[in-house]
Amino acid sequence: MMKVRTMQSLMIYNFGAGPAMLPPGILHRIREDIPNWHEGMSIMEISHRLPRTMQLLAAIEADFRNLLHVPEDFSILFMHGGARAQFSAVPLNLLNGAPSADYFVTGTWSEYAFEEAKKYTQAHCVSDAKTEQFTAIPPADTWSFSENAAYVHYTDNETINGIEFPCPPPFTGPYLVSDMTSNILTREIDFNSFGLIYASAQKNLGIAGITVVIVRKSLLGNAHPYTPSIMNYSAYHETQSMYNTPALFCWYVLGLVLEWAKERGGLTALSEDCVEKSQTIYDVIDSHPDFYQNTVQKSFRSRINVPFTLPTEELTSLFLKEANDLNLKQLKGHALVGGCRASFYNGMPMEGVWKLAELMEAFAKRHG
Numbered sequence: 001m002m003k004v005r006t007m008q009s010l011m012i013y014n015f016g017a018g019p020a021m022l023p024p025g026i027l028h029r030i031r032e033d034i035p036n037w038h039e040g041m042s043i044m045e046i047s048h049r050l051p052r053t054m055q056l057l058a059a060i061e062a063d064f065r066n067l068l069h070v071p072e073d074f075s076i077l078f079m080h081g082g083a084r085a086q087f088s089a090v091p092l093n094l095l096n097g098a099p100s101a102d103y104f105v106t107g108t109w110s111e112y113a114f115e116e117a118k119k120y121t122q123a124h125c126v127s128d129a130k131t132e133q134f135t136a137i138p139p140a141d142t143w144s145f146s147e148n149a150a151y152v153h154y155t156d157n158e159t160i161n162g163i164e165f166p167c168p169p170p171f172t173g174p175y176l177v178s179d180m181t182s183n184i185l186t187r188e189i190d191f192n193s194f195g196l197i198y199a200s201a202q203k204n205l206g207i208a209g210i211t212v213v214i215v216r217k218s219l220l221g222n223a224h225p226y227t228p229s230i231m232n233y234s235a236y237h238e239t240q241s242m243y244n245t246p247a248l249f250c251w252y253v254l255g256l257v258l259e260w261a262k263e264r265g266g267l268t269a270l271s272e273d274c275v276e277k278s279q280t281i282y283d284v285i286d287s288h289p290d291f292y293q294n295t296v297q298k299s300f301r302s303r304i305n306v307p308f309t310l311p312t313e314e315l316t317s318l319f320l321k322e323a324n325d326l327n328l329k330q331l332k333g334h335a336l337v338g339g340c341r342a343s344f345y346n347g348m349p350m351e352g353v354w355k356l357a358e359l360m361e362a363f364a365k366r367h368g
């Protein structure tokens, strides 16, 4: 009893946009496994070829497939290089001789992906939300798709700007490719329209160092000849993601996060959780319209990352300091947009959100 109470009073709530806090219990489990995971060796020291390790990795893949309901005609790859590496890997592997690829630019990350793709192809912008300072996704009747695009890329949730597609963009082209780094495992995905989905782990899946790529098997095998083998999807598919030494520790942590997600109640529970968390904070923002501002159009507000501003720089600094003193950490907004930002990945417990809401209410009353 004593121990639990002590732990709770020391509880740190990390609202950082990534790396993010791990779900409860996972650090404790890692601590137990570190000295001896198998025959006196830690998971950090062990070969990925041992039967016990291979078993673990196969189980993690199966858990991922079951949790997200990934159909059998998709391969699940565990890759290096973060989501940023996918900005290059996607065109290298998927262009397959097509003259162009289509990109939605709805925030900072999709803009980076679009800029990187220009190195490899005539990347075409379907819709540019920058003119509206990334506060909304422009209506479908303004989108322009190109004739012969290999794929249509979009970023499901814009981590920096706090914009999320309510559902995948409807389109008539070949197939969708999506960066879901900041909202994977927060809602059901209908894989029918997708060719590929990628997400690096440090937001909703664990820690930095591993990136999950879910790719339609029929798209494998057509990489550009210059594609570095370490970025080639077929090389990962054919070797069960052991083309070279995998990031085993990151992979193992991902497995613990998936185990936790199953126990939590799977996608249904996780999607309810993030709506409840973000709505709690949007309600506080909207009930103090002269004090807190979130400029994203309501229908595109992210369920995961909530940027907000206060009336002045001084109040912002004071707010961040008071939050920090209450163990509500890393609420400072991204350098590009300023203000504050609260991120509600799966690892954030509801109590952290209530504490933040309480502080925001009290702070607005004191200074509003």
Ligand SMILES: *Cc1c(COP(=O)(O)O)cnc(C)c1O
Residues within 6 Å of the ligand: 018, 081, 082, 083, 084, 085, 109, 155, 157, 158, 159, 179, 180, 181, 182, 200, 201, 203
């Ligand atoms: C964080 C983030 C990235 C960058 O991921 P890295 O793993 O650091 O390369 C890309 N896209 C989105 C949507 C992100 O949130």
